[in-house]
Amino acid sequence: MTRSFVSAAQLGLLSCHVCGLLSRPSAARHRTSCPRCGSHLHARKPNSIARTWALLIAAIILYVPANALPVMETSSIFGEQEDTIMSGVVYLWSSGAWPLALVVFIASVTVPLAKIIALAFLVISVQRRSTWQPVQRARLYRLVELVGRWSMLDIFVIAILVALVQLNALATIRAGPAAIAFGAVVVLTMFAAMTFDPRLIWDAQETRDGSS
């Protein structure tokens, strides 16, 4: 593979994540900060792999109660009803609003799961110093970053329903115990995506090119 670029790290330069300035770190100091905006500088995000794993594992553990426990509890004159994420989707589907059912299904079931799998795959591929399809993997990472926030959809729906449906005798809706677990999964996977350093994908490529 012939390359027409060099990385900042190869030139002994650091780029700032926050303001984008490229600077040469002073060798004397252990911890450098950006001369322009003052953010901490590092060639690669510190302990990226270990941190991403820790957050991912926490997300995987919480994914179980998030889906198994009720996310919403409705009590009405017809009795009590508990809804999980999935039963909420089924309810929307059976009431004829299938385009919305599909949107909610993608946002609350597919996206969190796909995100966890995709991030685990990326971290494992980086750990194995894989040189397989780096462009596709970089694209996958961008997709994960872009799409993750949409999983908050269900939390917002519950928040609105809880605020409105307080009709003392007729019906009340309460947020279930899964709501916080689900919110935590979204937040943890967002942090996991942030701590993962996509430049690690290209580093394996670089060392292989260098040695050949």
Added chain:
Amino acid sequence: MLYRSRADSIERSLALTLAAIVLFVIANLFPVIGLEVQGERIETTLFGTVRALYDQDRVLVAALVCLTTIIMPAVELGAMAYLLIPLRLNQTPPAAALVFRMLGLSRPWGMVEVFMLGILVALVKLAQLAGVLPGIAMWSIFGLMFILAAAASAFDPRALWARLERKS
């Protein structure tokens, strides 16, 4: 595409930021959705949803909703206005670097567009239960979703730093 420079990025992003601030204020002051049951009318504002979760002891969920729909968008808009207004008036805002970093931190956590979709899903769910009345805030959140995205994409950090550094 990596980067495209536009000469009037500061003016454009400032105009969009100010428009977004107006919509954000309206979105917070007026009810998002109302419900009509047996002649009785129940409405909720953006903060009302946070309040309802808090009252049910779902404090963390309440905090998460408050953070993503109110605090973070407010920080993002405030930071952009704080940086752009003085630059437009040919002045340097103090602690610009700190505010710039806050802006970067707030961006991923402001979820106005996701909340908008949440309103739509809630509308459909509630329509089967009772008469629903979309509130003023719903329309301003709808507009805010687009204008905030436009303001963020018009905001050009390079142009900002170029002007800040020319001043100092």
